[in-house]
Amino acid sequence: MINPIKSYRNTFIILIIVLFIIFLINISLGSVYIPLKQIFLSFIDGNVEKESWKSIVLNYRFPKAITAIIVGSGLSISGLLMQTLFRNPLAGPFVLGISSGASLGVAILILGGSFLGANIASYSFSSWGQAIAASSGAFLVLSAVMVAAAKVRNTMSILIIGLMFGSLTSSIISVLAYFSSATELQQYMFWSFGSLGNLSWKEISALFTIFIIGISFVIFIIKPLNTLLLGENYAKSMGVNVKRTRNFTLIATSLLTGVITAFSGPIAFIGLAVPHLTKLLFSTSNHKTLLPAVAISGAIIMLICDSIAQLPNSEYTLPINAITSLFGAPIIIWLLVRKRKIYY
């Protein structure tokens, strides 16, 4: 008996090749032009024409590309999980208030200096300080959402509660911003633009460890997530522990979004759009296919956005957040108009 579930093996092979190519292009682009051959030589510790090229590749561009891959796949997976859990195509890491929570943490750290005294202000410039503030902010808001979620059965209500927490935190940030100095405000703005560079290997390994922990939660809920596609009642009737699945999803999402936002700022659009792009490409709802597909596509799109943000061969770098939305939104609109229907 044949199993008519498509394996999409060829599409996956193509995606992985594309990822590899985009990865190389991303590393070769930047304010300084470095030939592809020299990049290879830097990696295999060969004789590079200029010592500075090797340093740029290994200490700046390579870690940035790795960060882009982790950020892209992590946010996209979070988005996919949210869309399935809430059965809502508008769901993404932003809606549960997780990103806003992270922003609130950083805002309190940077902008709250005037309120809370100069003591904490000295920590605000270190990326670890920001990372810890963002993670605790994300965790705090998510715990509040989860406490509320335990009391309401309806997933739609949780979605609305998440949105409410989101607006609550952004208004607190506005109040903080109103009372803070221009330098503080500027510093906060720079964080909120998002950035993939400037991470040390130590920070990247922290990012990667939490990413792996988050993903391992996801692996255990692939099967119940597929069952949830039929709705909660059917899932329950098939023996799925809906509450546990919901909690695992929330934990995985908050870990992934929390740590990514902590290190790279609130990066918009990716979490919402990549799952849709992937679903259009694969036209399946099966999470066994969708999860790896979304992870690879997220990495590819993040690398592309980062390459554009570099403004190759110029001295300027645009905020990554502007690029993700600027180039992504029209693509989604075009795809929707063309395909007419979108599924979650």
Add this chain to the structure above:
Amino acid sequence: MTHNENHIIKVSDLSIGYRSKKHISTIASNLNIELKAGNMVCLLGKNGVGKSTLLRTLTKVQPALSGEVFIDNKNLKTLTNNELAKKLSLVLTERLPDSSLTVFELVALGRQPFTNWIGYLTSEDMEIIYAAFEKTSTKHLMKTKCYELSDGQLQRVLIARALAQNTPIIVLDEPTAHLDLHHTISTFSLLKNLASEFNKTIIISTHETNLALQLADELWLMSSSKFVSGPTEKLINDDELDNLFDSDLIRFSKTLKQFTISHSK
């Protein structure tokens, strides 16, 4: 009370309803049911009389207020969700959420209680899934997306999914609510066939009263004052159907074995 091994479902002194912190609202009480395997049962009653509440209680979606439910001689309270999923499968009235699941994927989800952590389909699973397609004659739809199905096809596919779950009991909540007469009759005869030929116990809540009277082996009649269960012929002879709708507009004709409109005076 004697304990009979053959009862696939046994309900004693069941009270159903909703319990909140402040008060209990009982919808029906003193429900007693003894049902043997391989029967097709139709649950009849007016809108709002508590048919869905009864089905929800029997399927452990909501707790009973008091009394006991035994499924396959096991107390419902002691069964875990996964154990219950191997005894009882559901076909609900609610619309499926939009997705691009194919019919095969949908039906294969029925194997969920039996598959491993990642949902790998063994050759035994595949056999059961293919058998479910055969029994519902939906094999040709296998690669179709669920959103492309007509209501009639979707209902058969949902029944196939329940069959893939391979449970002795299938509970259907108003399975023909959106269907025309042709598809309603074909759904009912499919269910009847599953009961008689494959020894499935089929419980259907329905408003297709006249069809139920012709096809059901047993009836569960629910009115605001009373709950009776038993073989269809016996309930007809005992005049139990007269009070089902509690209305001057409808009359039960014993000779036609059908409900008819009361003739105006």
